[in-house]
Amino acid sequence: MSFSIRLRRTMVAATAFSIAIAAYPAVAQEVSDSHLRAARAAISAIGATRPFDMILPEAALQMKNELIQNNPDLVPLINSTVDQQAISLAPRRADLEREVALTYARNFTEEELTAIAEFYASDAGRKLLERGPEMTREVYRAAEIWQNGIGRDLAQNVSAALQQETGREVEADIELDMESLQQ
Numbered sequence: 001m002s003f004s005i006r007l008r009r010t011m012v013a014a015t016a017f018s019i020a021i022a023a024y025p026a027v028a029q030e031v032s033d034s035h036l037r038a039a040r041a042a043i044s045a046i047g048a049t050r051p052f053d054m055i056l057p058e059a060a061l062q063m064k065n066e067l068i069q070n071n072p073d074l075v076p077l078i079n080s081t082v083d084q085q086a087i088s089l090a091p092r093r094a095d096l097e098r099e100v101a102l103t104y105a106r107n108f109t110e111e112e113l114t115a116i117a118e119f120y121a122s123d124a125g126r127k128l129l130e131r132g133p134e135m136t137r138e139v140y141r142a143a144e145i146w147q148n149g150i151g152r153d154l155a156q157n158v159s160a161a162l163q164q165e166t167g168r169e170v171e172a173d174i175e176l177d178m179e180s181l182q183q
Contacts, residue, residue, distance in 0.1 A: 038105075038110045039113050040101045041114070042117040043100050045125065046120045056089060064079060159172040
């Protein structure tokens with residue numbers, strides 16, 4: 001995709017985001033300062049926005065790579081210009097933090113947010129955050145093994161029951177898919 005198309009898409013997204021932010025003052029007024037502080041503490045404790053930390057640096061790197069590929073004679077100028085512009089946009093990260101905090105505040109009470117923040121700031125909460133992805137993978141592996149066994153045993157039991165009822169061999173087979181079962 002060309003730089004100009006991505007730039008246009010980015011401008012449209014930025015405009016939509018600006019309109020959405022402008023529409024939020026009424027919603028923001030419904031959330032007290034202490035409720036918003038509790039939401040910010042909760043999202044900080046769980047690292048809710050951490051996955052988005054690299055959006056601006058990655059966008060800048062991608063822009064540099066594309067511009068340099070098309071204009072190799074402008075490498076120093078491209079690097080300094082993209083860096084300067086990216087740095088100028090960095091303060092907008094606070095907009096994301098506010099939106100995420102408002103989302104949490106609209107979905108949890110102040111007391112719930114305080115409890116969430118306290119738990120995830122505790123040793124057990126930090127351990128859950130640290131080991132959660134690995135544990136999730138292990139849980140899915142265990143569920144897949146269990147699922148395969150259930151499918152195999154169901155097919156064998158159904159085949160045996162049908163054979164007993166009909167007096168002939170009836171082949172039952174099933175393939176279970178974890179993704180389709182989660183929907």
